[in-house]
Amino acid sequence: MFVCAFKVFWESHQRCKAHFVSLQRWWDYGKVQIRQLCQEYTHGVTRDRAQLVKELETTVVELQRLAVSTGERGCLQSLKVQKSALASLLGTSAQGALVRSRHMDLTQMDVPSQFFFSLEVKNGQKRIIQSLRSDSGRLITDSAEVSDEDNKKLEAPVTLADLGSAVGSLKPGRAPGIDGLLADFYKAFWDVLGPDLLEVFTDSLESGRLPLSCRRAVLTLLPKKGDLQLLKNWRPVSLLCMDYKILSKVLASRLRGVMASVIHVDQTYCVPSRLIGDNITLIRDVSDVSGSLGINLGLISIDQEKAFDRVEHQYLWQTMTAFGFSPGFIAHIRTLYCDVMSVLKVNGGLSAPFSVGRGIRQGCSLSGMLYSLSIEPLLHRLRADLQGVLLPGARPFKVSAYADDLIVFVNSQRDVEVLADTVQVFGQVSSSRVNWSKSSATLLGEGLRGLSLPGGLQFGDLLCLLLCLLLCLLLCLLLCLLLCLLL
Numbered sequence: 001m002f003v004c005a006f007k008v009f010w011e012s013h014q015r016c017k018a019h020f021v022s023l024q025r026w027w028d029y030g031k032v033q034i035r036q037l038c039q040e041y042t043h044g045v046t047r048d049r050a051q052l053v054k055e056l057e058t059t060v061v062e063l064q065r066l067a068v069s070t071g072e073r074g075c076l077q078s079l080k081v082q083k084s085a086l087a088s089l090l091g092t093s094a095q096g097a098l099v100r101s102r103h104m105d106l107t108q109m110d111v112p113s114q115f116f117f118s119l120e121v122k123n124g125q126k127r128i129i130q131s132l133r134s135d136s137g138r139l140i141t142d143s144a145e146v147s148d149e150d151n152k153k154l155e156a157p158v159t160l161a162d163l164g165s166a167v168g169s170l171k172p173g174r175a176p177g178i179d180g181l182l183a184d185f186y187k188a189f190w191d192v193l194g195p196d197l198l199e200v201f202t203d204s205l206e207s208g209r210l211p212l213s214c215r216r217a218v219l220t221l222l223p224k225k226g227d228l229q230l231l232k233n234w235r236p237v238s239l240l241c242m243d244y245k246i247l248s249k250v251l252a253s254r255l256r257g258v259m260a261s262v263i264h265v266d267q268t269y270c271v272p273s274r275l276i277g278d279n280i281t282l283i284r285d286v287s288d289v290s291g292s293l294g295i296n297l298g299l300i301s302i303d304q305e306k307a308f309d310r311v312e313h314q315y316l317w318q319t320m321t322a323f324g325f326s327p328g329f330i331a332h333i334r335t336l337y338c339d340v341m342s343v344l345k346v347n348g349g350l351s352a353p354f355s356v357g358r359g360i361r362q363g364c365s366l367s368g369m370l371y372s373l374s375i376e377p378l379l380h381r382l383r384a385d386l387q388g389v390l391l392p393g394a395r396p397f398k399v400s401a402y403a404d405d406l407i408v409f410v411n412s413q414r415d416v417e418v419l420a421d422t423v424q425v426f427g428q429v430s431s432s433r434v435n436w437s438k439s440s441a442t443l444l445g446e447g448l449r450g451l452s453l454p455g456g457l458q459f460g461d462l463l464c465l466l467l468c469l470l471l472c473l474l475l476c477l478l479l480c481l482l483l484c485l486l487l
Helices: 002-014 023-070 073-100 111-118 148-154 160-169 183-188 190-207 242-256 276-293 313-322 327-336 367-385 413-430 462-486
Strands: 216-223 234-239 297-303 341-346 399-402 405-410 440-444
Touching (some): 002 023, 002 190, 160 190, 190 242, 190 327, 242 327, 242 367, 297 413, 367 413, 405 413
Antiparallel strands (some): 297 440
């Protein structure tokens, strides 16, 4: 019944395109009407279901009384059928409550297994090319630019097949954006909505501006560690509309294919076949070998304050240009961030919309990869200027990064000064800021005991650093779980 009603409504709405000043406004108005139609239908269904439950409960009570007094087999059979129908209706209501509460029962909670068992997957990093020699004999050791062939794939027109694949990958039961439309709705009516959504996105990418509903996000706060009365200990996550997520998934699937070619192996965040466990293993092994060979080693763990939220958009576009991304693909990404606004959700209430001039939307499929691109210039400069720690038969170890959690290998005061100067210059360029209160340092070998560290840091022991890294790993896994349940 609802399917027929929706198709009739949408066919009528399609005939009204010429009455709107733009496809974006036509699409936004259609979504408002869809939400109203769903609410009206749901209200009627809920009312009818409640009446049916009441009637079934009355019938079950009456049949139970007859079965006890007469013991007839027919009464017992009818009682069984009515109880089954009642249980089915109550089960449907309970499932709805589960979705609304974002709770998943144990049979559905396969996400933790995916995270923990993936730590044991062989990631094949031995097959990664560490360096190449050019025709002129120059040794190329750092990240390459995006090739022309890759750029053609990145900036290719979005197709209906691309959108359909993205819709198929949407997780059910995730929190909707400000329009209230769920992933299941798009899956159920994709054959009806797909061509129109493709037309809207094609026009939006050409004009550089998304529909208003796609540009607005509901900003919800997730607790971090520490005193929750301090605003800095809450992590903002953007609840985005599903149509926005569909487009971002298409672009993310394209960007994912070139990440390994532009992001150095030292960075493991949001790069295929790289895991945070690689960072911990590297630090453990370098520390063990350095200790056995009597090599002095200092490890400085640097934490970026509000890392995702401080990324300047203009800096990000310039960085992508430096990596060789084509103007066409950069324009696609810029469209997702053009005139974006957020409404803050606090204790169930929504604030007035406010403009967002910087930051990467956590909740968008592209966010992790865009952040890895934004911090790569800092890592590139550190690799070029630091001496690092040199072990026999290996390349110098200088940095190890997972998103904004950065470990720097030092063995001299010069390295410490290079680190401090580089971080300061990078902050001026990108608006990033080091959170020295959450940073730490550890020392292996007494030869570096006299080093003067930046930000008031003092050397601790290796165990504390490894515990901090493990805590970061657990917090990242917990955040991913929360995001999976929420988004």
